[in-house]
Structure formats: structure tokens, C-alpha cells
Amino acid sequence: MEELVVEVTRxxxxxxxxxxxxxxxxxxxxxxxxxxxxIKENMDPSLSFRYSCRMEICGxxxxxxxGKPHMACSTTIxxxxxxxxxxxxxxxxxxxxxxxVDMEGFFGKYKEVKPYIIRDDENGKYESEILQTPAQFxxxxxxxxxxxxxxxMAACPIEGSDPDYLxxxxxTAIWRYVADSRDQGAKYRLExxxxxxxxxxxxxxxxxxxxxxxxVDPSYAIQKLRGSMVKYEFQSLFxxx
Amino acid sequence: xxxxxxxxxxxxxxxxxxFYRKGIGYFAFAMHRFSGLVIVFYLYLHLxxxxxxxxxxxxxxxxxxxxxxxxxDSFLVLDVLLAxxxxxxxxxxxRLALNELGIGxxxxxxxFYVFEVISMVLLGIFLYYAYMFLGAS
Numbered sequence: 001m002e003e004l005v006v007e008v009t010r011x012x013x014x015x016x017x018x019x020x021x022x023x024x025x026x027x028x029x030x031x032x033x034x035x036x037x038x039i040k041e042n043m044d045p046s047l048s049f050r051y052s053c054r055m056e057i058c059g060x061x062x063x064x065x066x067g068k069p070h071m072a073c074s075t076t077i078x079x080x081x082x083x084x085x086x087x088x089x090x091x092x093x094x095x096x097x098x099x100x101v102d103m104e105g106f107f108g109k110y111k112e113v114k115p116y117i118i119r120d121d122e123n124g125k126y127e128s129e130i131l132q133t134p135a136q137f138x139x140x141x142x143x144x145x146x147x148x149x150x151x152x153m154a155a156c157p158i159e160g161s162d163p164d165y166l167x168x169x170x171x172t173a174i175w176r177y178v179a180d181s182r183d184q185g186a187k188y189r190l191e192x193x194x195x196x197x198x199x200x201x202x203x204x205x206x207x208x209x210x211x212x213x214x215x216v217d218p219s220y221a222i223q224k225l226r227g228s229m230v231k232y233e234f235q236s237l238f239x240x241x
Numbered sequence: 242x243x244x245x246x247x248x249x250x251x252x253x254x255x256x257x258x259x260f261y262r263k264g265i266g267y268f269a270f271a272m273h274r275f276s277g278l279v280i281v282f283y284l285y286l287h288l289x290x291x292x293x294x295x296x297x298x299x300x301x302x303x304x305x306x307x308x309x310x311x312x313x314d315s316f317l318v319l320d321v322l323l324a325x326x327x328x329x330x331x332x333x334x335x336r337l338a339l340n341e342l343g344i345g346x347x348x349x350x351x352x353f354y355v356f357e358v359i360s361m362v363l364l365g366i367f368l369y370y371a372y373m374f375l376g377a378s
Contacts, residue, residue: 067262091250101250157259157270160252203273204337206266206349219266220346227343 002026004077006035008047009064009088011095020044026077032085033061033072036099049099056213059149063099064088069154071213090154106150109166113192115173118185136181143176143221145214152208152218158201165201166192168208168218175221178228190232199226269353273333276326283323324364324371332360 003023011017022039029035033051040047052058054073061072066086077085093101119126152168153159159167174193177183193199199222208218252259260271293301308316336356339345345352 089250091252091256094249157252157257157267160256161254163251203270204266204340204349205270206264210264210266223341223343223346226341230342 003083004029004035005084006032006039007084007086008036008039008098009086010047010098011089013097015095026083030077031073032063032065032070032075032077032080032087035077035085036072036087047099048097050101057147059147062090062149062151062154064090064154069151069211071149071151074213090150092154092156092160093150103150105163106153106167106169107148109170110148110173112166113170113174113177113189114185115170115177117177117180117183118188119182120184130182132181139181140176140179143172143179143216146172146176146216147214149213151211151213155207155211157205157207158203162197162201164197166197168202168222171199171202171225172216172218172221175225175228178225186228186232190229193225194229194233199229265350265353269333272329273337276330279323279326280330321368324367328360328364328367329357332356 002025004026006022006024008020008022009017010020022043024035024038029038033054036047036049037051040049049061049063049072051061051073053060056071056074059071062069063072064070064087065072065075066080066082069090072087087099089095089099089101093103093105096102146169148169150169152172156165156168158165171193174189178186178189202219202222204219204223206219209216209220212218257274258271260267290301290304293304333353333356336345336349336352340349340352
């Protein structure tokens with residue numbers, strides 16, 4: 001029977017790391033997540049990792065697979081083109097245990113950009129529906145596909161060297177709402193983006209775009225955001241305060 | 242809540258150099274950092290050498306002669322490498338500036354290749370004329 005060697009970087013509660021290999025029968029699993037579940041059910045129940053939907057929607061099972069951040073649920077064994085796979089926790093996060101990382105820092109940054117529609121209407125009462133043309137819808141829909149898996153944060157080298165940098169996903173969320181014709185919170189968002197830990201820290205590496213499992217293009221969004229910020233700052237020179 | 246003694250996998254600036262098996266953008270980024278550091282190092286080295294003019298013409302001439310003639314004329318190779326990183330850095334920097342202004346954003350990877358090819362052609366022309374100048378002097 002053909003076997004897949006799964007080499008897992010395991011971390012205990014004291015932060016000690018070790019490599020552990022498991023031989024998984026290839027005909028029993030089709031994805032990396034299934035291989036990990038096979039190990040947990042048949043070999044080592046103490047193996048810890050986070051997962052939920054198993055269909056690339058919940059964004060829970062992000063991990064380093066053969067040195068690059070991927071979703072374990074959508075990485076097929078066939079695509080590995082090898083009989084061995086190295087699995088490790090996502091970079092730039094603190095490890096809770098084994099492959100489960102602490103996402104609090106990432107979610108904190110995400111909350112900072114207020115990822116929801118801000119309106120000037122009082123108490124959210126509108127006189128009528130807020131209509132959008134298909135063109136206005138197309139401006140932001142691609143960026144609303146983000147599932148907050150945090151993989152782009154693990155792929156970004158700047159995020160790895162500057163913990164305060166907002167990072168690709170929160171900056172993409174800013175652009176998603178700035179580009180949305182219904183939103184009226186651009187002033188707040190552009191101020192966050194133009195701060196010292198905003199878009200100026202992005203060096204357009206593009207690894208976030210390469211890694212994103214949902215095809216969102218964070219590096220493109222950040223450059224678009226930069227353009228909007230330049231326009232906003234230029235207009236503010238002629239604006240009465 | 243995570244305890245303070247847990248493993249933090251933040252790579253730090255050393256992670257900038259790990260472009261193996263990454264996209265071309267990562268390679269461009271890593272080389273941009275490296276070439277930038279080389280240029281800054283050269284700037285200070287250049288100022289250090291020029292500062293010998295404060296001591297006197299003879300001191301400066303003797304220092305310059307010691308690094309460009311005799312057993313140390315391999316500095317010429319370093320000059321060529323310096324020109325290489327300057328042309329690379331300049332071309333990639335121009336591409337980034339244009340991309341950040343929204344020019345060529347959709348084709349940024351192709352732009353990287355085009356700009357680098359142009360810069361290497363310019364480097365070749367520069368080195369040819371520098372060699373001619375060297376031969377004439």
C-alpha cells in the first residue's frame with residue numbers, strides 16, 4: 001500500500017518544538033486536512049490543529065505546507081507530487097499548540113479598520129434602499145471574498161519583521177469598503193491606512209496575492225488604496241477645515 | 242489567552258532573504274533590500290575615501306592608488322558588481338514607483354522583467370564606455 005509521510009512540526013505548551021513523522025495510507029486520504037484527521041483518529045489523538053468547514057469557507061485550517069502557507073482542506077495530496085509532506089504552524093503567529101496558532105493579533109488589526117459599512121444616516125434609518133449599479137458592485141466584490149484565514153499575513157515578509165504593520169488582509173478590507181459606493185467611512189479608513197503602520201509599510205512583494213486561497217488580490221488592493229490616499233491628501237490641501 | 246512563553250514564529254528581517262520557492266515579486270523584493278544595503282555601504286565607503294582629502298592630496302592619492310593598482314586591482318571587479326546592483330536597484334525602484342502611482346499595476350510582474358532587461362542593456366553600454374575610457378587613460 002502506498003504511504004504518505006506526514007512530517008509535522010509539533011509544539012508543546014512550553015514552546016518546545018519537535019518534528020514527528022506519521023505514515024498515512026494514501027488511499028484513505030485526499031487532502032492534507034484528511035491526512036491530519038487520519039493521524040488524529042488512528043495514530044495520535046493529541047495532535048492539535050484547527051478546522052471546521054473542510055471546504056475552504058471558514059478559513060480555520062491555514063498552515064505551512066511544504067514551506068508555504070495554504071489551507072489544509074483544499075491542498076490535495078495529488079497536488080503535492082511527492083510521497084512526503086512537511087506541515088508546520090503558520091509563520092508570524094504565536095503557536096498555541098502543534099498547528100493551532102493564536103489569531104487574536106490578526107483579528108485585532110482587522111477590527112481596527114472597522115470592516116463594516118459606515119453610514120451618516122442617523123440610527124441606520126434610510127429613506128429608501130441604497131442602490132448600486134453593476135459597475136459599482138464590481139469595484140469591491142472581489143475583495144469581499146476574503147475569508148479571514150490569515151494566510152496572507154503569514155506570507156508577508158513585512159508582517160514577519162514588523163508586528164505593528166496592519167498587514168495585507170486589514171488593508172484589503174479598507175479598500176473593500178473605500179471602493180463600496182454605499183460606505184461613508186472613507187475619512188476614518190484612509191487615516192488608518194495613511195498611518196505609519198499602513199500602506200507605507202507595504203513593499204509590493206505580492207506574496208499575499210500568491211498565497212491567497214480565494215483569489216483575492218491584496219497587493220493590488222493596497223496599491224489602489226495608495227492611489228486613493230494620494231488623491232484624498234491632495235484634495236485635503238484645498239478643503240476647508 | 243496565550244501564555245508569554247509560547248513559540249512566536251515571527252521571522253524578523255532574516256525572513257526577507259528567504260526567496261527560495263516564492264514568487265518573482267519576493268525575489269525582486271529580496272534583491273532590492275540587498276542591493277540597497279550594498280549601495281548604502283558603498284556610499285559610506287566612498288565618503289570615507291573622500292575624507293582623506295582633508296588630510297592632504299598625497300594621502301588621498303596614495304590610498305586611491307593602493308586600491309586601484311597592483312595586487313588590489315580586483316577592485317575593478319567590485320566596481321562592476323556595484324554598477325550591477327545600482328542598475329538593478331534603479332530599475333526596480335522605478336517600476337515600484339510607477340506601480341504605486343497605478344501605472345502598469347495589472348502587469349507588474351512583466352514590468353519587472355522588462356525594466357530589468359532594459360537596465361542590464363544599459364549596464365552593458367555603460368560598462369563598454371567605461372572600459373573604453375579605462376583603455377584610453
